[in-house]
Amino acid sequence: MTNGVDKNKKITIYDIAQELRISIATVSRALNGKEDISEKTREAVYEAAERMGYKASKTAASLSRKEKKFAALFPNLIHDYDNEVRRGIQKAVEELHDYHVSVEMITIEGKAEGYMEKLKELSYKDYDGALIIPPEGEEQLSELLRSTRLGKLSLVTMTTDLDRDVRVFGVQSNGLVAGHMAGELLATLLGPGKKVALVTGQMTSQIHKSTAKGFLDEVEAQKLTFAGTYEHYDDPKKAYETAGRLIAEHPDLDGIYLATANSVTFCSRLVELGYGGKIKIIASDVFPKMVELVRSGLVYATIFQNPFNQGRLAVQYLFEYLLGERKFEEDEILLDPQIVIRSNMELYEKKCVEVMSEDILF
Amino acid sequence: MTNGVDKNKKITIYDIAQELRISIATVSRALNGKEDISEKTREAVYEAAERMGYKASKTAASLSRKEKKFAALFPNLIHDYDNEVRRGIQKAVEELHDYHVSVEMITIEGKAEGYMEKLKELSYKDYDGALIIPPEGEEQLSELLRSTRLGKLSLVTMTTDLDRDVRVFGVQSNGLVAGHMAGELLATLLGPGKKVALVTGQMTSQIHKSTAKGFLDEVEAQKLTFAGTYEHYDDPKKAYETAGRLIAEHPDLDGIYLATANSVTFCSRLVELGYGGKIKIIASDVFPKMVELVRSGLVYATIFQNPFNQGRLAVQYLFEYLLGERKFEEDEILLDPQIVIRSNMELYEKKCVEVMSEDILF
DNA sequence: CTGTTAGCGCTTTCAG
DNA sequence: CTGAAAGCGCTAACAG
Numbered sequence: 110m111t112n113g114v115d116k117n118k119k120i121t122i123y124d125i126a127q128e129l130r131i132s133i134a135t136v137s138r139a140l141n142g143k144e145d146i147s148e149k150t151r152e153a154v155y156e157a158a159e160r161m162g163y164k165a166s167k168t169a170a171s172l173s174r175k176e177k178k179f180a181a182l183f184p185n186l187i188h189d190y191d192n193e194v195r196r197g198i199q200k201a202v203e204e205l206h207d208y209h210v211s212v213e214m215i216t217i218e219g220k221a222e223g224y225m226e227k228l229k230e231l232s233y234k235d236y237d238g239a240l241i242i243p244p245e246g247e248e249q250l251s252e253l254l255r256s257t258r259l260g261k262l263s264l265v266t267m268t269t270d271l272d273r274d275v276r277v278f279g280v281q282s283n284g285l286v287a288g289h290m291a292g293e294l295l296a297t298l299l300g301p302g303k304k305v306a307l308v309t310g311q312m313t314s315q316i317h318k319s320t321a322k323g324f325l326d327e328v329e330a331q332k333l334t335f336a337g338t339y340e341h342y343d344d345p346k347k348a349y350e351t352a353g354r355l356i357a358e359h360p361d362l363d364g365i366y367l368a369t370a371n372s373v374t375f376c377s378r379l380v381e382l383g384y385g386g387k388i389k390i391i392a393s394d395v396f397p398k399m400v401e402l403v404r405s406g407l408v409y410a411t412i413f414q415n416p417f418n419q420g421r422l423a424v425q426y427l428f429e430y431l432l433g434e435r436k437f438e439e440d441e442i443l444l445d446p447q448i449v450i451r452s453n454m455e456l457y458e459k460k461c462v463e464v465m466s467e468d469i470l471f
Numbered sequence: 472m473t474n475g476v477d478k479n480k481k482i483t484i485y486d487i488a489q490e491l492r493i494s495i496a497t498v499s500r501a502l503n504g505k506e507d508i509s510e511k512t513r514e515a516v517y518e519a520a521e522r523m524g525y526k527a528s529k530t531a532a533s534l535s536r537k538e539k540k541f542a543a544l545f546p547n548l549i550h551d552y553d554n555e556v557r558r559g560i561q562k563a564v565e566e567l568h569d570y571h572v573s574v575e576m577i578t579i580e581g582k583a584e585g586y587m588e589k590l591k592e593l594s595y596k597d598y599d600g601a602l603i604i605p606p607e608g609e610e611q612l613s614e615l616l617r618s619t620r621l622g623k624l625s626l627v628t629m630t631t632d633l634d635r636d637v638r639v640f641g642v643q644s645n646g647l648v649a650g651h652m653a654g655e656l657l658a659t660l661l662g663p664g665k666k667v668a669l670v671t672g673q674m675t676s677q678i679h680k681s682t683a684k685g686f687l688d689e690v691e692a693q694k695l696t697f698a699g700t701y702e703h704y705d706d707p708k709k710a711y712e713t714a715g716r717l718i719a720e721h722p723d724l725d726g727i728y729l730a731t732a733n734s735v736t737f738c739s740r741l742v743e744l745g746y747g748g749k750i751k752i753i754a755s756d757v758f759p760k761m762v763e764l765v766r767s768g769l770v771y772a773t774i775f776q777n778p779f780n781q782g783r784l785a786v787q788y789l790f791e792y793l794l795g796e797r798k799f800e801e802d803e804i805l806l807d808p809q810i811v812i813r814s815n816m817e818l819y820e821k822k823c824v825e826v827m828s829e830d831i832l833f
Numbered sequence: 834c835t836g837t838t839a840g841c842g843c844t845t846t847c848a849g
Numbered sequence: 850c851t852g853a854a855a856g857c858g859c860t861a862a863c864a865g
Binding site: 164166167168169171172206207208283286289290293294297298327334370409446447448450451452453455456 | 571651808810814
């Protein structure tokens with residue numbers, strides 16, 4: 110024993126209470142940042158906890174704490190990506206079963222107003238947090254949110270960056286790096302000077318902006334020729350049209366980075382146009398249909414953005430945040446995109462699941 | 472309520488005890504597969520648990536259960552890879568802090584005999600499990616193990632496949648897929664017909680065998696020319712020599728898959744011989760020195776095998792196994808290898824750490 | 834603002 | 850082989 114800290118004994122709030130000659134309830138309150146406690150006591154407790162080497166027991170806490178109630182808000186759109194996020198959320202709920210967290214999945218019919226209404230209701234119903242996948246036109250929701258008090262309801266965003274002031278944190282893929290990766294792969298596949306295009310979702314969304322930036326930077330660094338950015342909404346028909354337009358405008362195109370959903374529709378149009386093997390394609394994420402595209406060789410690689418984990422971590426982190434275990438100086442949690450080629454496809458294939466309704470897919 | 476199961480209420484062992492008119496202690500014993508209990512009671516408890524929809528609370532259990540004691544056995548060799556495994560184990564201990572698991576890190580001086588001796592001691596001292604990174608010549612350890620009773624000490628292996636009969640499970644990288652990935656990348660980089668070689672560790676080790684198999688299969692499928700397998704132990708001097716020999720025998724070589732440690736020594740010898748930019752190299756794992764090699768362009772890609780996670784999961788799974796939460800029909804847990812190129816290197820760089828002693832490295 | 838007390842659900846002696 | 854009882858460390862009323 111060099112200093113007063115005995116490594117062998119586990120320090121509990123009981124020890125701190127004894128040391129300070131106060132009750133364990135007071136120690137608990139101090140440690141959990143509750144309101145009704147004097148600053149003096151709180152400081153004394155913090156000091157003692159630090160000095161004595163106190164480490165809170167999450168298991169004991171969870172045994173007595175009351176349930177944390179979350180809700181997950183999704184737009185009314187069945188989507189491969191969102192479906193994976195959903196599965197991730199469900200997984201997190203299972204994993205956190207012992208810790209008493211529940212998540213209600215809610216599909217919102219309307220757009221921004223629908224979200225706001227539900228959010229207010231949740232706040233009123235004493236929910237602790239909400240996980241949001243925003244509707245089209247998220248700026249509007251951001252706007253509404255900024256002018257509304259939601260009490261103690263903590264907001265976490267996924268696949269978006271709703272205004273930072275209104276949320277606790279956001280979980281999304283590292284778009285910047287994903288863009289660079291796609292650029293580097295195309296450069297490797299094609300060599301310098303070749304002509305590439307970017308096909309992406311709404312550029313009003315931050316995630317698409319950063320993906321585009323990463324890709325453009327890499328294209329420039331690798332001295333590829335840039336044909337342009339082709340933006341389209343998450344709509345298969347638009348994807349189909351966009352493919353046609355892209356080829357019409359650049360019949361000599363060598364490569365494409367498909368940084369959006371609806372890759373499948375897009376690719377099948379390319380095949381129709383007779384560009385099957387001629388253009389090197391880097392796509393995004395792994396869904397059952399994408400597996401086939403990579404296997405067939407039409408798509409050389411796809412960049413997996415792990416939507417499943419996005420949902421899972423959103424729940425987990427929100428929970429930890431609410432317990433004061435997590436700080437978030439960085440309010441963006443970025444997941445690592447991964448390169449999937451034919452030979453490691455099987456590893457990702459088993460991680461994704463057929464989407465319930467296939468209407469929207471093809 | 473369609474059947475007797477009320478989804479709203481949490482079923483506890485108390486409920487089961489009441490239903491069966493026995494004590495909660497008996498229920499607990501039955502559920503945990505303790506010895507001193509009649510088969511009849513056990514079955515009744517299982518049946519009731521199933522019927523009533525019982526889900527055990529790990530948190531409550533961990534609060535009263537006594538400490539699980541593990542040990543991790545490493546050879547006396549400071550090594551980038553092992554160092555990461557160590558860090559992973561430490562991480563797991565932190566994560567499992569609340570669950571009362573401790574892991575003692577032990578460096579074994581001798582070889583197989585040294586391991587056996589320590590293992591017997593651990594068994595005698597009532598340890599619950601041991602995590603093993605075997606010494607050179609693991610077959611010998613396997614041999615010894617097969618003829619020795621270690622009581623209730625559960626064995627988990629890492630970076631090896633010690634005899635399956637003597638261990639609970641093993642955690643290692645998916646060598647087969649890693650080999651395929653390296654082959655596919657080289658094929659993409661070089662095109663068909665080009666000449667490639669495999670540089671690997673001891674082929675007596677299962678992990679190296681499966682990596683080699685994956686690579687060879689892919690080389691054949693992609694119609695590359697195979698120059699041969701160059702085997703060497705984890706010794707920088709050998710790596711240096713091997714590089715020289717490889718080039719002497721195949722001056723027209725186009726690509727190499729470095730499926731072993733000591734890539735750094737190997738590569739620097741290649742540069743000395745003037746083969747710096749001429750040969751495409753796929754390496755393994757990410758360590759600080761490897762980061763430089765990829766950044767410089769000497770190595771095109773490296774296949775990350777996540778040794779950190781290997782250590783972390785080994786502890787976690789062993790713990791879950793001991794609690795009966797995990798079954799392991801498959802006794803090999805395979806981690807997904809990941810492709811790291813220049814543009815996503817930063818994501819992996821921050822996950823590895825400078826090794827303590829650098830002697831062995833270069 | 835603080836203390837008392839009753840659990841949370843389970844494992845583990847200790848006594849039969 | 851089984852039961853009774855004492856906690857594990859913490860939170861949440863409730864009562865000052």
